[in-house]
Amino acid sequence: MSDPDRAFSVRRVDYADTGIAEALASVLVDCVEGGASVTFLHPLSSAKALTFWTDALASARRGERVVLVAEDASGSIMGTVQVVNAPAENQPHRADVAKMLVHRRARRTGVGAALLHAAETVARDAGKTLLVLDTVTGSDAERLYARLGWQRCGTIPGYALGPHGELCSTTVFYKSLFYESLGE
Numbered sequence: 001m002s003d004p005d006r007a008f009s010v011r012r013v014d015y016a017d018t019g020i021a022e023a024l025a026s027v028l029v030d031c032v033e034g035g036a037s038v039t040f041l042h043p044l045s046s047a048k049a050l051t052f053w054t055d056a057l058a059s060a061r062r063g064e065r066v067v068l069v070a071e072d073a074s075g076s077i078m079g080t081v082q083v084v085n086a087p088a089e090n091q092p093h094r095a096d097v098a099k100m101l102v103h104r105r106a107r108r109t110g111v112g113a114a115l116l117h118a119a120e121t122v123a124r125d126a127g128k129t130l131l132v133l134d135t136v137t138g139s140d141a142e143r144l145y146a147r148l149g150w151q152r153c154g155t156i157p158g159y160a161l162g163p164h165g166e167l168c169s170t171t172v173f174y175k176s177l178f179y180e181s182l183g184e
């Protein structure tokens with residue numbers, strides 16, 4: 001997933017990487033500080049963010065999800081996204097795309113789009129045919145998903161709190177990799 005024309009590359013996390021949970025935690029803290037509604041309220045402590053990533057990486061090690069990272073030439077993490085297998089036994093074909101996070105210093109350079117493309121490739125390679133996600137209505141992320149061909153299902157008003165406690169609506173998206181493969 002490396003492109004010589006880009007100033008970054010995207011790869012699956014190697015769970016043996018030292019310091020990977022800490023690096024991912026600092027991206028998460030930065031996104032919450034920047035006003036992103038991604039599970040946590042502001043202020044998010046480094047310790048809580050680290051616990052989140054330690055659990056996510058343990059889940060990845062169990063094969064429940066794949067964690068992808070974008071990093072610059074020096075190996076510094078610029079962003080991340082996850083492909084999370086649906087837990088229900090009657091949805092082996094489905095996964096969620098979750099925790100798409102790009103550090104503020106690296107935004108608007110194509111990192112988010114590259115992570116989303118890579119997540120779709122990982123899902124396709126794993127035999128998934130349906131991807132689902134939700135995001136804050138009117139956010140930068142909503143534009144990103146629509147731009148990359150995701151279908152809007154609808155909006156749920158007041159679904160979650162933003163980092164400063166304000167109610168936010170969420171928009172649910174899906175992408176069918178099955179129909180995409182048929183060219184529809």
Ligand SMILES: CC(C)(COP(=O)(O)OP(=O)(O)OC[C@H]1O[C@@H](n2cnc3c(N)ncnc32)[C@H](O)[C@@H]1OP(=O)(O)O)[C@@H](O)C(=O)NCCC(=O)NCCS
Binds near residue numbers: 031036107134141144
């Ligand atoms: C949403 C998010 C992941 C997007 O990441 P990103 O790396 O900035 O995404 P991209 O760079 O691919 O695209 C963002 C914008 O930059 C533009 N862009 C991309 N490369 C560019 C370049 N080289 N020069 C100028 N603009 C560029 C894109 O066209 C896009 O424009 P738009 O927002 O006006 O449509 C990021 O804003 C983020 O982490 N937000 C906080 C966390 C969050 O809300 N996550 C979503 C959870 S569901």
